[in-house]
Amino acid sequence: MKVAFISHFDLLNPSRWQRQQMGNLGSSLYMYKSLKNACERLEYIGPLEERHSLAAKLENLKYKICRKLSSSKTYHYWAEPSVNRNYAKQLEQKLSQSDADIIFSPQLSLLSYLDCPQPTVVWTDSTCAGIIPYYPDIFGDPVSASLKHITELDRRALQNCSLAIFSSDWAAKTAIELYQVDPHKVKVIPTGVNMDCDRTEADIKDFISRRSRKICQLLFVGVDWHRKGGDIALDVIKKLNQLNFKSELVVVGCQPISEEPLPDFVRVMGFINKSTEAGKQKLETLFQESHFLIMPSRGDCTPASIREASSFGLPSLSTNFGGIPTLIKDEYNGKVFDLEADIQEYCNYIVKTFNNIDSYQKLAISSFNEYQTRLNWNIAARQVKELLMSCI
Template identity: 30%
Template sequence: MIYMLKVYKLILRCFGKEYDYSHSKLLSRYYGRIFGRKLKKIDGLDFIIAPAGSSQIAFLKTTIPIIYLSDTTYDQLKSYYPNLNKKTIINDEDASLIERKAIEKATVVSFPSKWAMDFCRNYYRLDFDKLVEIPWGANLFDDIHFANKNIIQKNSYTCLFLGVDWERKGGKTALKAIEYVRQLYGIDVRLKICGCTPNQKILPTWVELIDKVDKNNVDEYQKFIDVLSNADILLLPTIAECYGMVFCEAAAFGLPVVATDTGGVSSIVINERTGILIKDPLDYKHFGNAIHKIISSVETYQNYSQNARIRYNNILHSGQLG
């Protein structure tokens, strides 16, 4: 079954199209049969947890309670990402049906953001009792030691751009924002880009590129920790973001955030408390002024930094779910 779908995907790729068979009704029914048989052989299960598993549970026949976890739903995603179906072939009818059946099948449906919760409640007309908002914690293996960050007597400041998709994460706006701060305020602000490569050949001297790190590799994980530890601000003018684990990770290090107020970001970053959120992802001047506001005041910087770490300890730590 999966082999046939993969072959079809390869054929379409020859014509410059991508095929997402993960939301195929054919595959979802197949999952339902396979997992249904396996569950019958297992005794004593109290519940099933299905992270991003709409296709796996939509046609699953079981009396075991199901907890469905996701950062959004297909029906929300297709309107939020306008180019989704232009780049990828998805059977819209199948995908919507699978999502709805998965939500109906689940005993509990959990999202990490108010943005996703509100959409799901209104679109699917769900009872409040079925929906639970549980923030996701930072994807870190160790408890991060926090020392109060200090920007007193700094000659230069580092903004960290961390992400794998240069365009969607707002890379061009980030570059313009840093250049704006440097020219208008005469401050030596630098941009460290980690995880992606800008789609332009010549970059300013104040830009540093760092390859994407594999956190499952011990040495690269330490490199990731060092990158976050040595940054002053996380800058992410993202165009679309369902949640953003990177914001949780920034909070662990007490990094103030300057980002776009979009999707589920505001469930992690509290505007004017742990960072500054901006409505327009293309307004580089607003981003630049936000950066200047944070680094030009020691009191503002330390308040944002300490508030971010407190929020990490209370809500954004992966151990909180336990």
Template identity: 30%
Template sequence: MLKPSFKIAYLSSENPKNKKVWSGTHYSIYKELCKIGDVEILGPFQPKFQIWLSKILNQLSLIFTGKRISYRQSIYISKGYAAYFNEQLNAKTYDLIVAPAASCEIAFIETKTPILYITDGTFASCLNYHKSLSRLRQKSIEEGNQIEKLALQKAKFVIVSSEWAKKSVLEDYGSIEDKVHVLPFGANLETIPTQLEIKFDIPDKWKILFVAVYWEDKGGDRAYACFKELKDKGYPVEFSVLGCKVPEKYNDPDIKIIPFIDKNSKGGQEKMAEIFKTHHFLILPTRFDCTPIVINEASAFGLPSFIARTGGIEGHLKDGVNGFTISYTDTGSEYAENIEQFINHPEKYVQLRTKSRKLYEEELNWDHWRKQIEKIISS
């Protein structure tokens, strides 16, 4: 049982009140922590000079060696964060420090206050997987791993969103298993319908939703190929692209482009809700991902997801429950085959939607996340 005046320091270089940051996950975590205790935000903060200098060094490294410096996972930047956050932490007393996606921020801080570190992927798990962590200099790799290890060592509690992330925490960094907890995130939407408000009617036209900021990163070509295969077979389908530009060569009258929606506004939240409510499948043949929040958001509306089997996807997606994972190498056909079976069997489609919503209600929501966090820090 936590004391009534439980004080939490929210430690991040980002502003958790900005819903654009980390797909709104910072904001959702902050909101839930406010239900546990008194939360003080210690950021946002960026060591501007260190970042400016590191960017120059990175450009020089690319020019002369063809390799990058991951300056946001560098000791130089990390110590810049530590100087600022140590001062903040020394000014007041806290019962808990919560550090979401903040390995670099906490690696060199000095504190006796217990730390709860939240991550959806370690440096090692994302190395040469995410393009921002490819072609790194050896020294940069060593520093990135050192920072991650220090962050994990400093943390009393480590919260990861998938078994994929947990595996890396244990195997790559030798963390103590007892302090590592797998806990899925929730849906970063404020407008969530009740179960009675969702209609699982069989449509005249099946709408496939693709959500991305960058077409290539999320496998837009594969999503389009899936849509075209279904359309060429005579199925009444529409392909909606939300948030990114579609290359000119992908041209079809049944493609609907929806510009990026800002979740910071009430209007933006309502638009997102309407989109999820009026579509029938979510497709994401992503090329790299940890645990996409969009799966949870789709599940909140009973919208089944068809996602590439990669990274920590299975932390949010359970095969046959709220969708299906598809072979990473598939170029569109397997996606089309999976969606086709539900178009042909409407009763199975309704069952899948019902199970998707149920999983959201039981696990993929922030209320569940908060209750589990309370149990963990009270133990």
């Protein structure tokens, strides 16, 4: 079986990625690497050239002018049908020279207009339409034309593909309900971590033994303070210290938004670029020495940080929103709380678990086991390979 892995991004050159693309493209790159290891033959096709019709250019100019004058609406150039039809033409030309048996994409949109004789498969976090309301930092408030185009891209891709694999039960359910997709061609396979990992249980036990017993360190990782629930994490750490429970919050990826000066028990690390060796080592150290990852998200699919935390034996505290319950199994690799959970609920769980050393160690080791058995690329790629074989 030969697989053609398609992407319109320059996936194999991380140095060319924009900062806001790193999470998404990091997952796609590790997806590519894992499938390359699992499949006998895999061919990478990309990047593609983004080309716009004159009509699309004029439409984009119109909305740019409107936005400057009064409108807060967002126009999504990338969702224009002309752009995606052109991507399809480029892919069809390249695929005509390929002997691939199956076409694989980490993006739904690339399959929307693609016409090829081979079966097509997508493995992604969610439909775009399913997450627009929860990702204002990415989608803003789309103009009606863009919303229509995005929805149509999802619909066409899901209708045309042979198999749609999602990384969470929530995303799969959303696709079926929004687009009446045949449930038999929708599967759920969680993805892995966006960093190399050769850690063993012995390493995890060593990390746990070196974590402080005098002060509890909570780690927050995210570029969007509000959507990732940074304000909730801040309230939790304040409450814990009010209760005389010595603890600190380490913030990675963004600057906290607070009306008051940040207390001394909050450390802001800023953005850490893990594609550099120095950034990678700094982030790994934080995962090793922290006691809990805290991410009370108001909007998320399957956050990479949760999977990465498990790979370090770091339990995660998050919400029952979106795909998060697929990643976090209560008392196995952390706990999910209701979106409206009181701050005291987080505090009670943290204090109770931290103060019981046996309970904490068991949870931390179990978190690593969840990574080993469910949340890693090797396991996922083997499962995807079996599904690909069934499509031929």
